[in-house]
Amino acid sequence: MRSYIALLGLILTLSGQFNMLLAGKKHSCEKLLADLGDAQSKFIYCATTKSVPVNLCEGCVDLYRNLTNDYGNLIANANCSKRYLNSDRINIVATTQGILTSLWQKANCENCFRDNFWIVYSDNSTKLQNCLESASSDLVCFKCKNDYVSLNDFYLSMEKKVGGSVCFDLQDNMNRTRLNWSKTLKCCQREVKLTNFLIAVGVVVLLPIFTFYITAVVVTKRREANHGLLNEQEPELDAPSTSTLITAAVLSTSTEDPVAISARTEKIANVLIGAGTHLLDESSDEEPPRGKKVAHSPASDYSSDDEPLEKPKRA
Ligand SMILES: *[C@@H]1O[C@H](CO)[C@@H](O)[C@H](O)[C@H]1NC(C)=O
Numbered sequence: 001m002r003s004y005i006a007l008l009g010l011i012l013t014l015s016g017q018f019n020m021l022l023a024g025k026k027h028s029c030e031k032l033l034a035d036l037g038d039a040q041s042k043f044i045y046c047a048t049t050k051s052v053p054v055n056l057c058e059g060c061v062d063l064y065r066n067l068t069n070d071y072g073n074l075i076a077n078a079n080c081s082k083r084y085l086n087s088d089r090i091n092i093v094a095t096t097q098g099i100l101t102s103l104w105q106k107a108n109c110e111n112c113f114r115d116n117f118w119i120v121y122s123d124n125s126t127k128l129q130n131c132l133e134s135a136s137s138d139l140v141c142f143k144c145k146n147d148y149v150s151l152n153d154f155y156l157s158m159e160k161k162v163g164g165s166v167c168f169d170l171q172d173n174m175n176r177t178r179l180n181w182s183k184t185l186k187c188c189q190r191e192v193k194l195t196n197f198l199i200a201v202g203v204v205v206l207l208p209i210f211t212f213y214i215t216a217v218v219v220t221k222r223r224e225a226n227h228g229l230l231n232e233q234e235p236e237l238d239a240p241s242t243s244t245l246i247t248a249a250v251l252s253t254s255t256e257d258p259v260a261i262s263a264r265t266e267k268i269a270n271v272l273i274g275a276g277t278h279l280l281d282e283s284s285d286e287e288p289p290r291g292k293k294v295a296h297s298p299a300s301d302y303s304s305d306d307e308p309l310e311k312p313k314r315a
Pocket residue numbers: 062063066
């Protein structure tokens with residue numbers, strides 16, 4: 001029933017237009033020109049009002065189709081086209097039409113309607129928008145990442161297919177979506193934060209190991225410097241020196257044989273100790289007898305030695 005009414009309406013409309021065309025040729029050309037002017041102004045109004053965010057291709061496609069139809073009707077009529085096109089140097093009708101057509105082509109608008117690009121993009125984009133609006137702000141990056149990646153992947157595949165000239169509506173929308181994702185929602189920063197976190201964890205794990213080795217090196221070097229002292233106090237503990245072996249293993253740059261080093265240091269230590277004890281013995285043993293000898297013995301010894309000698313002589 002509905003389709004019957006629609007068909008009837010179409011027949012009436014077509015017959016009406018046919019009657020108008022028959023009615024008068026002058027009228028017809030003016031009517032065609034007026035229709036074209038009307039379509040142009042409507043399209044310009046649409047393009048200007050839907051410029052930010054760009055919604056030219058999808059938002060004005062019906063008006064653009066009407067515009068090209070009206071222009072086609074005008075040039076299809078040989079009498080009208082002769083009258084309005086190439087009639088003077090400015091050629092206003094062709095110029096305004098050319099400006100609007102080039103705007104449409106510059107925006108690659110026809111690529112929106114190729115291979116269902118706009119529909120698939122729009123489905124993916126709506127899914128992402130719904131996710132962004134429903135997710136809580138601290139989980140939004142995590143929850144919506146799959147939707148974002150599939151939209152971005154689809155965009156990249158589309159870009160490949162059309163050789164980079166993606167319809168401008170979708171270019172603009174993808175641009176905004178990416179900016180929103182990285183700048184407003186800071187989802188890329190959170191990824192950077194995650195890597196920073198992993199680096200920090202790595203440092204925290206490795207730091208104690210480095211600290212242990214550095215401490216081991218420092219401690220063993222100090223022990224070596226104090227080798228003599230330690231030898232004096234605890235000779236058995238310090239023996240061929242585990243500390244020297246650790247140092248050699250950790251640094252693994254030592255060219256000298258650790259046993260030789262420890263042997264040498266032990267020798268030095270022994271010499272020092274020997275010298276020290278000798279000095280101590282000399283000072284403690286020699287001085288008191290010297291004093292005695294100087295103070296008492298010459299007189300007493302002499303007298304005791306002389307007296308017995310003198311006594312037998314006298315006796
Ligand atoms: C396009 O033109 C047709 C007939 O000329 C009209 O019915 C339709 O409303 C126009 N479309 C728009 C979006 O104005």
